[in-house]
Amino acid sequence: MTEQAIETSVEQKAWETALAPAKSIPMNAIMLYMSGNSIQIFSVMVTVMLLWNSLKAIAATNFTFERFSMRPAGTEPTGLAALVALPSDPLLLPKLAYVLMQAACFGLGVWKCGAMGLLPTAHSDWLAFVEPKRVLEVAMGGIV
Helix, strand or coil, X not given: CXXXXXXXXXXXXXXXXXXXXXXXXXXXXXXXXXXXXXXXXXXXXXXHHHHHHHHHHHHCHHHHCHHHCCCCCCCCCCCHHHHHHHHHCCCHHHHHHHHHHHHHHHHHHHHHHHHXXXXXXXXXXXXXXXXXXXXXXXXXXXXX
16 A cells, blocks of 8 residues: 555544544433433433543543554654644544534533533522622601
8 A cells, every 4th residue: 555545544544533422422312311301310420421421532632543643653742842733733633523522422411411400500590699688778667
């Protein structure tokens, strides 16, 4: 195989890895739907698992795509050099797609937290931080 064919094959595999989380979104959505909106141990565990796995996957993006890198091992730039080399990285778009797919999974978990009532979205959730009204006038009745 030529070097161009190898690069094309590696890029295709990188895109397959990047789009793999999109295949799990419908399964996760069905699991969240089937677990119900009440706060029970199963529904909370499924939701926390979805949120936690999405965050772990986003944090490990570079490790996930490390096997597709064309650079020799140990020559990856770090720090500011990695930021400067980012636009020329051929794996930038697959990595970005991977992070977006994981963010969609995370958004699904946040939606489920809102559906279960675990997110403070109502005005009444913030009453502890509202100052009580000061009474300016007091009317008293009496016998005349």
